[in-house]
Amino acid sequence: MSDDQWVSDSAPYIRPHAGGSSNAWTEEAARRGRTGGQRTLSVDTVSPPEEVRLALGLAHGEEVVVRRRLILLDNDPVELSDSYYPATIAAGTRLADPRKIPGGAVRLLADLGFVGEDTVEHVRADIATDEQASLLGLAPERAVLQLVRINATHEGAPFEVSIMTMPPERHLTYRLRRRET
Numbered sequence: 682m683s684d685d686q687w688v689s690d691s692a693p694y695i696r697p698h699a700g701g702s703s704n705a706w707t708e709e710a711a712r713r714g715r716t717g718g719q720r721t722l723s724v725d726t727v728s729p730p731e732e733v734r735l736a737l738g739l740a741h742g743e744e745v746v747v748r749r750r751l752i753l754l755d756n757d758p759v760e761l762s763d764s765y766y767p768a769t770i771a772a773g774t775r776l777a778d779p780r781k782i783p784g785g786a787v788r789l790l791a792d793l794g795f796v797g798e799d800t801v802e803h804v805r806a807d808i809a810t811d812e813q814a815s816l817l818g819l820a821p822e823r824a825v826l827q828l829v830r831i832n833a834t835h836e837g838a839p840f841e842v843s844i845m846t847m848p849p850e851r852h853l854t855y856r857l858r859r860r861e862t
Contacts, residue, residue, distance in 0.1 A: 704785035706752060715755055719762075722749040722816075724779040726768055733765045736831050736842045746771035748786070751816055752845075758817050761846040770795065770840055786841075795840040797832035804828050804853060813846050824849045 710717025729737070729745040737745065745765045752760035764786060766776050775782045775789055782789050790796070809817065809825045819825070825846050832841040 704787075710754060716753075718753040718756070720751045720753065721779055721781070722751055724748050724777060726772070726777065729765055732829075733842045733844075736829075737765065737767055737839050739767060744768040746777045748776065759847060759851070761813055761816055762843060763845075764841060764843040766790075766841055790840065795832075795834060797841070798835035799833040799837055801831045801833075802828055806849070807846075809846070817846070817848060819848060826851055826853065828853065 706717045706719065708717075724746065726744050726746050728734075728742075729739065729747075733745060734741070734743070739745070746768055748764045748766075750762045750764075751758050752762055768777075770790075770793065771777050774793065776786060787797070805827050807825055807827055809819055809821075809823050811821060813819070813825060814821050814823055817825070826849055828843075828845040828847070830841075830843045830845070831839055832843075833839040
């Protein structure tokens with residue numbers, strides 16, 4: 682994606698998708714005449730990394746379900762996405778199942794009563810782990826960008842943390858608009 686002047690909007694990725702088997706990434710790529718896809722690498726119930734535990738407001742010992750996916754553009758890897766959900770929300774749902782979720786996780790979460798009304802995104806640089814470099818086709822010890830997205834309800838209850846890792850050529854653009862008060 683480094684040679685594209687592709688500006689992406691985060692809003693479709695946090696709004697519940699209207700039915701169907703498609704998702705925001707597939708639709709965004711299609712609007713640009715490209716093919717967006719993803720491959721589920723794993724779905725596990727684990728003790729979360731400390732960053733995730735704190736962001737979700739979990740106590741020590743509470744578990745999360747993590748969905749690890751490789752995001753593809755025209756069948757080329759462009760991003761790793763690890764999405765974490767409290768096990769109290771995800772256990773027994775399609776979030777904990779390795780199969781694709783029709784309409785995406787955001788739609789399923791909305792159906793479960795969890796809509797992202799308060800979303801915070803952090804962007805940082807890091808060095809790719811060996812696994813990240815391998816999956817993204819990068820040289821070892823290459824820099825990567827990480828976008829950390831925390832979704833919470835209107836009441837401020839966090840229910841999802843996603844850590845998206847991408848090559849440093851990825852161009853992230855944010856547009857802010859003033860809201861009338």
